[in-house]
Amino acid sequence: AQKVTQAQTEISVVEKEDVTLDCVYETRDTTYYLFWYKQPPSGELVFLIRRNSFDEQNEISGRYSWNFQKSTSSFNFTITASQVVDSAVYFCALSEAGSGTASKLTFGTGTRLQVTL
Amino acid sequence: DSGVTQTPKHLITATGQRVTLRCSPRSGDLSVYWYQQSLDQGLQFLIQYYNGEERAKGNILERFSAQQFPDLHSELNLSSLELGDSALYFCASSVEGWLETQYFGPGTRLLVL
Numbered sequence: 168a169q170k171v172t173q174a175q176t177e178i179s180v181v182e183k184e185d186v187t188l189d190c191v192y193e194t195r196d197t198t199y200y201l202f203w204y205k206q207p208p209s210g211e212l213v214f215l216i217r218r219n220s221f222d223e224q225n226e227i228s229g230r231y232s233w234n235f236q237k238s239t240s241s242f243n244f245t246i247t248a249s250q251v252v253d254s255a256v257y258f259c260a261l262s263e264a265g266s267g268t269a270s271k272l273t274f275g276t277g278t279r280l281q282v283t284l
Numbered sequence: 285d286s287g288v289t290q291t292p293k294h295l296i297t298a299t300g301q302r303v304t305l306r307c308s309p310r311s312g313d314l315s316v317y318w319y320q321q322s323l324d325q326g327l328q329f330l331i332q333y334y335n336g337e338e339r340a341k342g343n344i345l346e347r348f349s350a351q352q353f354p355d356l357h358s359e360l361n362l363s364s365l366e367l368g369d370s371a372l373y374f375c376a377s378s379v380e381g382w383l384e385t386q387y388f389g390p391g392t393r394l395l396v397l
Contacts, residue, residue: 200383211286212374212388219383258327262383270382271317271329271342 307375315381
């Protein structure tokens with residue numbers, strides 16, 4: 168069964184600090200996708216990034232970067248030079264190919280990031 | 285703005301009642317998903333529809349049902365409501381519905397008193 172673990176419940180940083188959010192997943196599938204979503208205080212879920220199981224190339228997009236390592240089943244997310252607007256709950260999610268034609272997302276419990284001045 | 289719309293934004297009702305949540309997917313998306321976010325259960329997948337047909341079921345209670353109409357909008361019906369049904373209900377959509385990015389609507393916050 169698929170499972171996503173976000174061990175960090177809450178992280179507090181001061182603005183301009185770098186912060187890494189951890190995500191560990193479990194799956195028996197060889198084909199799967201990993202996602203990060205952001206949920207700001209307003210409540211909506213905002214898509215950030217998607218990675219498939221065959222693409223371990225790490226990516227940097229502005230202040231965001233992602234580190235995908237199949238060997239450790241981890242898909243970590245780093246914010247460089249954090250800003251107050253980054254304050255949100257961040258969710259890691261997994262979608263497996265083996266679920267047939269369906270493609271539900273299995274979410275972790277989320278990490279609440281608080282960035283203060 | 286994801287392009288997915290949900291109505292109403294907020295809903296307050298009493299135990300035992302029935303409510304209907306509505307979702308319009310992004311233009312061109314054929315697949316609609318419903319998720320429930322509660323404090324104790326987190327974000328959980330409820331059900332998926334693709335082009336009017338049910339494609340997958342998750343942890344959806346028998347008191348809950350959904351459908352997708354020919355114009356591709358979807359409705360989630362919650363009946364015999366209990367206090368524990370209070371949650372944020374999200375609708376998401378994607379083009380086909382398999383290993384794709386799901387774009388979420390703003391959610392409907394349901395409070396059962």
